[in-house]
Amino acid sequence: xxxxxxxxxxxxxxxxxxxxxxxxxxxxxxxxxxxxxxxxxxxxxxxxxxxxxxxxxxxxxxxxxxxxxxxxxxxxxxxxxxxxxxxxxxxxxxxxxxxxxxxxxxxxxxxxxxxxxxxxxxxxxxxxxxxxxxxxxxxxxxxxxxxxxxxxxxxxxxxxxxxxxxxxxxxxxxxxxxxxxxxxxxxxxxxxxxxxxxx
Amino acid sequence: xxxxxxxxxxxxxxxxxxxxxxxxxxxxxxxxxxxxxxxxxxxxxxxxxxxxxxxxxxxxxxxxxxxxxxxxxxxxxxxxxxxxxxxxxxxxxxxxxxxxxxxxxxxxxxxxxxxxxxxxxxxxxxxxxxxxxxxxxxxxxxxxxxxxxxxxxxxxxxxxxxxxxxxxxxxxxxxxxxxxxxxxxxxxxxxxxxxxxxx
Numbered sequence: 590x591x592x593x594x595x596x597x598x599x600x601x602x603x604x605x606x607x608x609x610x611x612x613x614x615x616x617x618x619x620x621x622x623x624x625x626x627x628x629x630x631x632x633x634x635x636x637x638x639x640x641x642x643x644x645x646x647x648x649x650x651x652x653x654x655x656x657x658x659x660x661x662x663x664x665x666x667x668x669x670x671x672x673x674x675x676x677x678x679x680x681x682x683x684x685x686x687x688x689x690x691x692x693x694x695x696x697x698x699x700x701x702x703x704x705x706x707x708x709x710x711x712x713x714x715x716x717x718x719x720x721x722x723x724x725x726x727x728x729x730x731x732x733x734x735x736x737x738x739x740x741x742x743x744x745x746x747x748x749x750x751x752x753x754x755x756x757x758x759x760x761x762x763x764x765x766x767x768x769x770x771x772x773x774x775x776x777x778x779x780x781x782x783x784x785x786x787x788x
Numbered sequence: 789x790x791x792x793x794x795x796x797x798x799x800x801x802x803x804x805x806x807x808x809x810x811x812x813x814x815x816x817x818x819x820x821x822x823x824x825x826x827x828x829x830x831x832x833x834x835x836x837x838x839x840x841x842x843x844x845x846x847x848x849x850x851x852x853x854x855x856x857x858x859x860x861x862x863x864x865x866x867x868x869x870x871x872x873x874x875x876x877x878x879x880x881x882x883x884x885x886x887x888x889x890x891x892x893x894x895x896x897x898x899x900x901x902x903x904x905x906x907x908x909x910x911x912x913x914x915x916x917x918x919x920x921x922x923x924x925x926x927x928x929x930x931x932x933x934x935x936x937x938x939x940x941x942x943x944x945x946x947x948x949x950x951x952x953x954x955x956x957x958x959x960x961x962x963x964x965x966x967x968x969x970x971x972x973x974x975x976x977x978x979x980x981x982x983x984x985x986x987x
Contacts, residue, residue, distance in 0.1 A: 739943045
């Protein structure tokens with residue numbers, strides 16, 4: 590199991606740094622300190638390692654959303670917290686980052702879509718915020734879903750070139766702008782744009 | 789000149805469909821209906837064609853921003869119009885789309901950054917909106933710049949998988965959410981979230 594994890598990590602690094610097509614099986618086994626035979630015991634080919642990277646990235650993403658949902662006092666705060674947690678995950682975890690990139694390789698067909706996973710997390714939390722009566726009455730849940738999904742996907746894309754786009758400061762800046770629009774003042778004061786963990 | 793344009797277009801299609809690394813010089817010359825000798829008359833190698841694609845994409849983007857700036861009655865409307873025009877450009881123009889993708893290839897080093905060009909267009913228009921007194925006093929220009937850049941870059945990334953993210957409806961949905969937050973009601977009524985052209 591440990592060898593398998595080391596191979597997944599080494600493959601994620603190679604894919605993120607050199608792209609899926611440029612990275613070779615030899616690069617990956619060497620970086621993991623595993624013999625080619627050892628690699629083939631775990632994975633039949635490069636496509637199989639890429640699938641394992643995506644699979645682990647999806648699990649990390651799901652766990653991150655789940656933790657944010659259970660840790661916050663309202664669904665709107667959970668949405669803020671989830672966006673911070675995903676940004677932190679993408680900043681600090683190469684497997685998560687590589688998994689997201691692999692899903693966007695035009696020549697691969699992914700079974701999973703990490704964007705889709707994240708979209709579902711946002712969708713669920715916006716719906717719950719509506720049920721909890723958190724949103725201002727003139728806010729369309731669909732518009733809010735679109736804006737949060739687009740902005741967070743955009744920060745990830747920008748963050749590939751410059752990590753500052755994925756810092757808590759940048760996320761907080763987005764929420765500071767949005768919060769007064771999406772909920773009434775007496776609710777907004779109870780929300781922390783920098784995330785619950787940062788309180 | 790026409791042959792050169794045909795090669796740029798064929799290369800953009802090959803890069804967008806099959807990725808920069810997978811596309812070959814032979815693919816490109818064949819798709820353009822140009823002999824390998826004809827291709828080499830215009831471009832020394834694949835990297836040179838990719839540079840030409842990026843260069844043309846940057847020119848298209850700059851022209852789109854310039855047109856939006858000159859066609860709108862206020863800088864805030866120009867910002868809305870520019871976001872719609874860029875989305876339409878990315879939906880309809882393969883060279884613009886491929887140019888943006890090439891800039892994100894981890895193994896290429898681009899002289900240009902199309903994200904940077906777009907960021908500068910937004911930056912300029914937000915600054916002018918401040919100078920024109922268009923923004924509400926409690927809106928940070930920096931926060932607005934961040935949100936608009938992140939959301940539009942995100943819509944582009946999502947639009948690669950599903951073109952509906954780049955439709956005027958989706959852009960309008962973003963601006964409908966944002967406008968009541970960023971300018972006072974007496975100004976918001978004069979702004980069209982679907983863009984000036986759609987009036």
